[in-house]
Amino acid sequence: xxxxxxxxxxxxxxxxxxxxxxxxxxxxxxxxxxxxxxxxxxxxxxxxxxxxxxxxxxxxxxxxxxxxxxxxxxxxxxxxxxxxxxxxxxxxxxxxxxxxxxxxxxxxxxxxxxxxxxxxxxxxxxxxxxxxxxxxxxxxxxxxxxxxxxxxxxxxxxxxxxxxxxxxxxxxxxxxxxxxxxxxxxxxxxxxxxxxxxxxxxxxxxxxxxxxxxxxxxxxxxxxxxxxxxxxxxxxxxxxxxxxxxxxxxxxxxxxxxxxxxxxxxxxxxxxxxxxxxxxxxxxxxxxxxxxxxxxxxxxxxxxxxxxxxxxxxxxxxxxxxxxxxxxxxxxxx
Amino acid sequence: xxxxxxxxxxxxxxxxxxxxxxxxxxxxxxxxxxxxxxxxxxxxxxxxxxxxxxxxxxxxxxxxxxxxxxxxxxxxxxxxxxxxxxxxxxxxxxxxxxxxxxxxxxxxxxxxxxxxxxxxxxxxxxxxxxxxxxxxxxxxxxxxxxxxxxxxxxxxxxxxxxxxxxxxxxxxxxxxxxxxxxxxxxxxxxxxxxxxxxxxxxxxxxxxxxxxxxxxxxxxxxxxxxxxxxxxxxxxxxxxxxxxxxxxxxxxxxxxxxxxxxxxxxxxxxxxxxxxxxxxxxxxxxxxxxxxxxxxxxxxxxxxxxxxxxxxxxxxxxxxxxxxxxxxxxxxxxxxxxxxxxxxxxxxxxxxxxxxxxxxxxxxxxxxxxxxxxxxxxxxxxxxxxxxxxxxxxxxxxxxxxxxxxxxxxxxxxxxxxxxxxxxxxxxxxxxxxxxxxxxxxxxxxxxxxxxxxx
Numbered sequence: 031x032x033x034x035x036x037x038x039x040x041x042x043x044x045x046x047x048x049x050x051x052x053x054x055x056x057x058x059x060x061x062x063x064x065x066x067x068x069x070x071x072x073x074x075x076x077x078x079x080x081x082x083x084x085x086x087x088x089x090x091x092x093x094x095x096x097x098x099x100x101x102x103x104x105x106x107x108x109x110x111x112x113x114x115x116x117x118x119x120x121x122x123x124x125x126x127x128x129x130x131x132x133x134x135x136x137x138x139x140x141x142x143x144x145x146x147x148x149x150x151x152x153x154x155x156x157x158x159x160x161x162x163x164x165x166x167x168x169x170x171x172x173x174x175x176x177x178x179x180x181x182x183x184x185x186x187x188x189x190x191x192x193x194x195x196x197x198x199x200x201x202x203x204x205x206x207x208x209x210x211x212x213x214x215x216x217x218x219x220x221x222x223x224x225x226x227x228x229x230x231x232x233x234x235x236x237x238x239x240x241x242x243x244x245x246x247x248x249x250x251x252x253x254x255x256x257x258x259x260x261x262x263x264x265x266x267x268x269x270x271x272x273x274x275x276x277x278x279x280x281x282x283x284x285x286x287x288x289x290x291x292x293x294x295x296x297x298x299x300x301x302x303x304x305x306x307x308x309x310x311x312x313x314x315x316x317x318x319x320x321x322x323x324x325x326x327x328x329x330x331x332x333x334x335x336x337x338x339x340x341x342x343x344x345x346x347x348x349x350x351x352x353x354x355x356x357x358x359x360x361x362x363x364x
Numbered sequence: 365x366x367x368x369x370x371x372x373x374x375x376x377x378x379x380x381x382x383x384x385x386x387x388x389x390x391x392x393x394x395x396x397x398x399x400x401x402x403x404x405x406x407x408x409x410x411x412x413x414x415x416x417x418x419x420x421x422x423x424x425x426x427x428x429x430x431x432x433x434x435x436x437x438x439x440x441x442x443x444x445x446x447x448x449x450x451x452x453x454x455x456x457x458x459x460x461x462x463x464x465x466x467x468x469x470x471x472x473x474x475x476x477x478x479x480x481x482x483x484x485x486x487x488x489x490x491x492x493x494x495x496x497x498x499x500x501x502x503x504x505x506x507x508x509x510x511x512x513x514x515x516x517x518x519x520x521x522x523x524x525x526x527x528x529x530x531x532x533x534x535x536x537x538x539x540x541x542x543x544x545x546x547x548x549x550x551x552x553x554x555x556x557x558x559x560x561x562x563x564x565x566x567x568x569x570x571x572x573x574x575x576x577x578x579x580x581x582x583x584x585x586x587x588x589x590x591x592x593x594x595x596x597x598x599x600x601x602x603x604x605x606x607x608x609x610x611x612x613x614x615x616x617x618x619x620x621x622x623x624x625x626x627x628x629x630x631x632x633x634x635x636x637x638x639x640x641x642x643x644x645x646x647x648x649x650x651x652x653x654x655x656x657x658x659x660x661x662x663x664x665x666x667x668x669x670x671x672x673x674x675x676x677x678x679x680x681x682x683x684x685x686x687x688x689x690x691x692x693x694x695x696x697x698x699x700x701x702x703x704x705x706x707x708x709x710x711x712x713x714x715x716x717x718x719x720x721x722x723x724x725x726x727x728x729x730x731x732x733x734x735x736x737x738x739x740x741x742x743x744x745x746x747x748x749x750x751x752x753x754x755x756x757x758x759x760x761x762x763x764x765x766x767x768x769x770x771x772x773x774x775x776x777x778x779x780x781x782x783x784x785x786x787x788x789x790x791x792x793x794x795x796x797x798x799x800x801x802x803x804x805x806x807x808x809x810x811x812x813x814x815x816x817x818x819x
Contacts, residue, residue: 032527033384040534043796047804164564165557167752184370188809195805273564 051191059203060170060190070227074203075218078103079126079133079174082232083140086122089230096148097121100137101155102129103345104299106234107352108155116360117151117293123232125155127171130163131279140178142286149290153359154283156298157328158268158307164275169193236349238342250338258344263303265330270308272315280318287319294319295359298326300335300351302344325359366505367591368544368809371406375399376595383599389522393492396500396599403501407465414456414464418449419498422474423491429478430487442482449474458668468665469507470498472630477512479634488512493519502595506588508604508626515601523600528785533597535781538799539771540590545807546764548584552808554751555580562730566748567740573751574734577724578717579765582610585624609772614708615693616682619716627665631658652687656680666723671731675722682715760806 058064059074061081065088069081086095097119099105110121124141126133134154141147166172166179170193173179176186193199202219206212212222223237242249250259272280287294296319298307306328315324327335340351366372379399383392405412425445432438453471456464481487488494496519497512558565558573565573589606596603606626613619620628636658643650656677663676686693697704721731750758774780784792 033525036525036527036530043793043800046797047800164561165553165752168553182369185809192805192807192809274561275564 050195054191054194057207059194062173062175062187062190068229070229071225072221073206075221077127077171077173079129079137079172079178081227082122082124082126083137083175083178085229085232086124090144090147093120093122093230095120095122097151097153098124098141098149099153099155100124100129100134102157102160103127104157104347105155106236107299107347107349108153108356109233109349109352110231111233112349112353112356113151113153116356119150121151121231123227123234125232126174128159128167129172130160130165130167131156131276131283132164132166133172133174134160135279135282136166136178136180137174138283138286140174142289149286149292152287152292152294154294154296156296156307157301158271158304161276161307161311162271164273164279236342239349242342242348255338255344258303259338261303263336265333266305267308268305270310272311277314280315284318294323296324297355297359298324298328299355300332300340300347301328302336302338302341302347306330325355327355367588367595368541372403375402380598384525387522387524389520392523393496393519396496397492400496400499400501400504404465404499404504411464411466414452414467415470415499415504416495418452418467418470418474419495420491421445421448422477422498423488423494426478426481426487426494427489429481433482433484438482442478445478446475449478454668466504466506469509470504472509472627472665473498473512476509476630476634480512485513488516490520500596500601502592502599502601503603506585506592508589508592508606509630510604510626514604518601521600526600529600530598531785532781533594533599535594535784536597537591537594538803540587540592540594541807542764542799542803543583543587543590543768545803545809547761547768548580548587549808550757550761550764550806551576551580551753552584554753557752559724562725562734562737567737569748569751570734571738572749574721574738575714575717577720578611578713581720581724582607583765583768609776611713611769612709613712614705615686616679616712616715617686619712620679620683627662631661631665635661652684655683655687659683663722667726669726671722671726671728674728674731675719678719678722682719764806 055063060076061069061072061084065084069076069085089095097113097117099108099110099113099121102125105123105125108123110123113121124137126137138149138152141149168189170190173186173189176183179186194203199219202216206216206220212220216222223235225235227234238249249255286292296315298312307326309326309329312324312326312329326332335347335351340347342348379395383395386392401412401416404415422445425441429438429441429445432441449471453467456467477488488497493516497510497515500515500519503510555573555577558569559577562570586607593603593605604626606624608622608625610619610622613622636654639657640651640654643654646653657680659680660673660676662679663672663674666672666675693708718735721734722728725731725734753761771780784795787795
């Protein structure tokens with residue numbers, strides 16, 4: 031009888047946790063438990079790494095992707111339709127939240143492992159933070175499926191489960207779920223934009239552009255923008271960020287690109303008052319990938335790009351900048 | 365298979381239920397043997413083959429040794445067996461390219477078993493019992509290194525379900541999981557990020573990770589041991605403790621009586637004692653030489669190469685120095701009793717942390733690079749000191765470390781589990797739920813391996 035009491039008490043202890051896990055599985059807020067037909071209009075802001083991989087797997091057999099734009103959310107300035115003017119191929123914007131070198135490496139290696147996958151064109155959009163991340167990032171925001179990361183399924187799922195039960199997430203999620211009303215404090219947790227990306231190429235839907243056209247100069251006069259613009263800024267270079275771990279990632283990227291004879295371009299994007307990438311890092315990139323395949327748009331020569339009109343928010347430059355960069359990057363080869 | 369994994373948790377539940385379904389010795393022994401074989405062979409059948417091979421060899425070598433114990437051939441059988449076991453261990457570890465999990469632990473158990481027989485202990489007559497002694501799953505991967513006279517008598521008894529003991533086992537298991545998930549695995553990626561590329565780290569970061577690494581290692585290894593002991597209790601076994609509040613030690617000598625005790629007692633009994641006895645004609649220098657050799661053995665037990673030998677030598681030199689300066693220590697303790705204890709505790713921790721760099725980096729050049737850059741400057745920004753961990757998780761980590769040390773201190777005064785068992789059921793159940801919720805919400809699941817499974 032003692033053993034039955036023990037089993038009963040153990041079940042009683044586990045029951046609340048089993049119930050909350052059941053609730054989580056039922057709602058699947060991060061869309062990582064079941065497969066979906068549409069990942070582009072989520073309730074909750076997703077890990078772009080996960081979404082990108084799922085969409086790639088879902089459509090690769092009909093779209094035969096062979097050209098990829100990789101990097102952080104700054105890739106949203108680059109439209110695959112614009113890119114197609116300079117390359118031949120089937121493009122896909124394959125980015126991740128605050129993607130770093132190591133995160134990108136994992137993804138590229140996973141791509142390389144896919145049967146029959148070609149990588150004809152690769153456009154890497156980087157900045158200082160991107161280059162400095164020599165180890166894969168942890169957490170639900172940066173997660174990629176186990177097929178990419180090599181971690182176990184259980185580790186992948188518990189990462190999301192715990193992110194769900196983080197109080198600052200759960201409070202906002204439950205409030206939105208029961209009231210269906212978006213409030214400003216839900217920014218970054220709940221998707222307030224509706225459709226976020228295009229279905230097949232994963233291009234960003236540029237929400238800010240219509241607003242900029244409508245508001246004109248007033249767009250850059252919000253308190254956030256006024257505070258950012260008020261900062262005094264003298265052109266500076268950041269410290270070097272490429273050391274052993276980062277170099278190892280770069281060489282892994284180089285190996286895969288060589289294997290696929292990839293047409294690789296690296297664009298270091300303009301930075302709004304955060305300083306340019308160190309010139310020694312740029313020289314190293316050029317040494318590895320070729321003089322004409324790496325262009326630094328954060329350097330002094332491109333200081334015109336630091337005009338705030340080129341930015342939709344202080345961390346992201348606009349499509350028009352993306353188009354200019356594409357034209358400049360590929361002009362020698364047209 | 366790792367303790368913190370879904371297959372292990374599911375397997376544990378199934379084996380536990382079946383184990384007490386038919387509480388007779390044969391059934392329980394057969395079930396534990398099958399469970400242990402599945403546990404070891406889950407990753408690779410080669411690992412299982414190695415473990416079974418060593419087990420069979422040790423069993424029959426032990427019987428042969430016992431039969432020839434008073435003959436001239438006995439030393440040859442003993443030394444031949446020891447040489448073979450060590451050769452297999454070295455070959456598997458460094459030459460073959462397949463490193464069988466747990467081999468350092470079960471090889472040391474086998475060595476102790478054979479030496480004890482040579483010292484006229486009785487050999488084990490039952491192969492299944494001996495196999496269980498060698499392969500018992502909960503202590504297979506990372507010990508504790510059990511002695512035959514401790515574990516074999518337990519294996520020979522049938523075990524009825526004991527409610528109190530099982531609940532205590534579960535609580536101990538939960539305590540180990542807390543150390544592993546809340547402390548070791550939470551900080552591991554941040555420290556790894558610096559250790560993987562020390563040249564890219566600032567002086568403050570190097571100092572920070574050097575001082576935090578002993579805590580990570582301790583939480584990882586002691587957490588594993590607690591989980592093993594807890595699971596053992598649930599199945600009716602009493603496994604040996606491996607740690608006894610090592611960071612309260614006031615000397616390196618004391619630290620090694622509190623840190624990885626099953627290994628340090630093993631080398632004390634089977635390396636230091638015989639060696640110092642054979643060198644006794646050299647007086648104090650014979651003892652010092654024995655100490656150095658013993659600690660180098662501890663070092664190379666962890667891995668080949670200069671770095672591991674240097675790790676052992678570092679410890680050995682400290683212990684020899686402490687022995688040589690015992691009088692000065694006594695004098696200092698009498699003169700300044702209030703500051704002696706905290707000062708010596710901090711000194712012991714810092715020296716241990718510095719020596720662990722050999723163990724962690726496995727490269728003497730990198731270690732000396734860190735030593736020479738530890739105090740380069742202190743102008744690091746707060747962002748760099750976060751090592752990629754959010755403020756929230758630094759707070760969680762800090763609270764968890766404080767709780768761990770506080771719980772250990774409280775445990776040294778009176779049993780925490782006893783107190784909890786005597787508490788009002790409402791309080792007890794509330795404590796269970798709070799503890800499980802904290803583990804569930806803040807534990808760093810995903811790092812599934814333990815540091816000591818590589819040995």
